[in-house]
Amino acid sequence: MKAYLLQTLKEIALLGGIKNKVELSSHELGKQLNTSQQTASRYLLELDKKKLISREHGIKKQLILITKEGKNLLQSEYTDFQRIFDLSDKIFFKGKVTSGLGEGRYYTEQKGYTKQFQEKLGFKPYPGTLNAEIEYVEKNKLRLLNDHRAIVIDGFKTKNRSFGNVRCFKAEINKKKGAIVLPMRSHYSHILEFIAPIYLRGKLNLKDGDNVNIIINFKE
Amino acid sequence: MKAYLLQTLKEIALLGGIKNKVELSSHELGKQLNTSQQTASRYLLELDKKKLISREHGIKKQLILITKEGKNLLQSEYTDFQRIFDLSDKIFFKGKVTSGLGEGRYYTEQKGYTKQFQEKLGFKPYPGTLNAEIEYVEKNKLRLLNDHRAIVIDGFKTKNRSFGNVRCFKAEINKKKGAIVLPMRSHYSHILEFIAPIYLRGKLNLKDGDNVNIIINFKE
DNA sequence: ATTACTAGTAAGCGAGTAT
DNA sequence: TATACTCGCTTACTAGTAA
Numbered sequence: 001m002k003a004y005l006l007q008t009l010k011e012i013a014l015l016g017g018i019k020n021k022v023e024l025s026s027h028e029l030g031k032q033l034n035t036s037q038q039t040a041s042r043y044l045l046e047l048d049k050k051k052l053i054s055r056e057h058g059i060k061k062q063l064i065l066i067t068k069e070g071k072n073l074l075q076s077e078y079t080d081f082q083r084i085f086d087l088s089d090k091i092f093f094k095g096k097v098t099s100g101l102g103e104g105r106y107y108t109e110q111k112g113y114t115k116q117f118q119e120k121l122g123f124k125p126y127p128g129t130l131n132a133e134i135e136y137v138e139k140n141k142l143r144l145l146n147d148h149r150a151i152v153i154d155g156f157k158t159k160n161r162s163f164g165n166v167r168c169f170k171a172e173i174n175k176k177k178g179a180i181v182l183p184m185r186s187h188y189s190h191i192l193e194f195i196a197p198i199y200l201r202g203k204l205n206l207k208d209g210d211n212v213n214i215i216i217n218f219k220e
Numbered sequence: 221m222k223a224y225l226l227q228t229l230k231e232i233a234l235l236g237g238i239k240n241k242v243e244l245s246s247h248e249l250g251k252q253l254n255t256s257q258q259t260a261s262r263y264l265l266e267l268d269k270k271k272l273i274s275r276e277h278g279i280k281k282q283l284i285l286i287t288k289e290g291k292n293l294l295q296s297e298y299t300d301f302q303r304i305f306d307l308s309d310k311i312f313f314k315g316k317v318t319s320g321l322g323e324g325r326y327y328t329e330q331k332g333y334t335k336q337f338q339e340k341l342g343f344k345p346y347p348g349t350l351n352a353e354i355e356y357v358e359k360n361k362l363r364l365l366n367d368h369r370a371i372v373i374d375g376f377k378t379k380n381r382s383f384g385n386v387r388c389f390k391a392e393i394n395k396k397k398g399a400i401v402l403p404m405r406s407h408y409s410h411i412l413e414f415i416a417p418i419y420l421r422g423k424l425n426l427k428d429g430d431n432v433n434i435i436i437n438f439k440e
Numbered sequence: 441a442t443t444a445c446t447a448g449t450a451a452g453c454g455a456g457t458a459t
Numbered sequence: 460t461a462t463a464c465t466c467g468c469t470t471a472c473t474a475g476t477a478a
Contacts, residue, residue: 003223003224003227004223004452006223007223010300010301014300015358015360015361019308020363020364020366023359025461025462031357036454036455037463038462038463039454041462041463044462057461057462060461078304078305080234081297081301084298085295137248137251137252140237140244143241144236144239245443246443247442255473257443257444257473258445258472262444262471282443
């Protein structure tokens with residue numbers, strides 16, 4: 001969507017164009033947008049063509065109403081701003097299911113971990129992790145995790161080797177509850193490891209390459 | 221503000237750029253915005269020049285942080301969307317103080333009205349109305365009043381003449397509480413009449429032509 | 441890898457104006 | 460009064476490429 005069309009649509013919405021027909025000449029709209037009558041007229045034509053507004057031409061001016069699609073577009077823009085300012089107790093990721101090295105299973109079956117998962121997260125993880133590769137740019141969002149208190153799973157030692165501390169954040173993957181697991185000290189990876197009480201690949205019918213939505217939730 | 225710069229700024233904010241430095245190449249940004257690396261680079265230059273972001277150039281990529289001004293810009297955009305969707309129990313107007321015909325005083329001193337103002341609005345209006353001329357386009361917002369229940373002041377008759385019903389909405393003018401008064405059946409005018417328990421022109425130091433902010437509040 | 445310059449092309453703009 | 464077309468001008472875009 002062209003940025004200036006969105007801006008125009010927002011301006012109409014501010015005048016009440018979602019609920020009511022707005023009486024607005026192209027000249028007036030131009031004034032609101034700091035542009036000319038001709039440009040405003042063109043914007044209206046474009047919005048109309050894209051079915052984001054509907055118009056009735058009165059004798060003078062025109063009656064403009066924002067369509068369902070137009071409203072949806074504004075709503076999704078609004079959601080973006082909510083994510084920026086209000087929903088900072090949540091972080092959203094898009095990812096693609098990927099197969100790890102199969103190590104997840106080994107770790108999640110260690111009693112030293114599972115006991116703590118049960119205590120601190122409230123569920124016994126299904127063996128193995130579901131790995132999701134997030135887009136490279138979205139790695140930036142991981143830095144936001146530093147502002148929030150993680151659920152810390154303590155490391156432990158067995159006869160053979162030692163296991164390090166692990167940080168968890170409660171999260172959802174395609175609406176199914178679970179948690180993100182991150183090694184304690186290490187740089188952020190572009191692979192997120194997800195644990196859950198259920199077999200996610202089965203329940204969500206996922207295979208490698210499928211898109212998933214992950215929401216990390218700090219409030220719960 | 222150019223619409224595409226705002227869009228770019230929002231994208232950076234979604235990656236956490238308000239709180240953290242975001243590691244973002246112009247190529248990646250271009251991908252996010254569905255445009256080329258060159259255009260994204262230019263956007264970043266423009267945002268930098270306008271001091272909406274600050275940048276550090278690493279060896280690769282760059283670290284981008286949204287400045288205070290950048291955040292303010294996004295915040296005011298967010299406010300617009302809140303007004304569209306969430307604060308639909310409020311309507312905002314900009315207006316200019318104007319002198320009416322002096323009739324306001326005559327009406328507000330009628331006992332048939334004042335008694336009801338006291339009962340239904342909770343205050344005895346200072347004699348006279350403060351009139352504000354709203355911009356022509358903002359008249360559209362008045363149509364939103366139809367969706368809300370007005371406080372109705374009943375008309376009455378005296379020996380000499382009869383007075384019609386009046387609709388009121390609780391409102392604020394430059395943060396001072398009062399109410400907007402509208403004749404019951406008539407087309408919307410571009411003049412809003414405001415009553416309050418205090419002498420507004422005095423208390424707010426207003427004279428003709430001064431800008432005022434009026435907020436009609438349906439919830440209170 | 442990057443960023444960002446140059447230059448040629450495409451899109452956007454608004455004065456003038458027809459309707 | 461309106462809307463919206465044409466057309467010359469400006470801004471914005473991206474391929475190529477230097478650093």
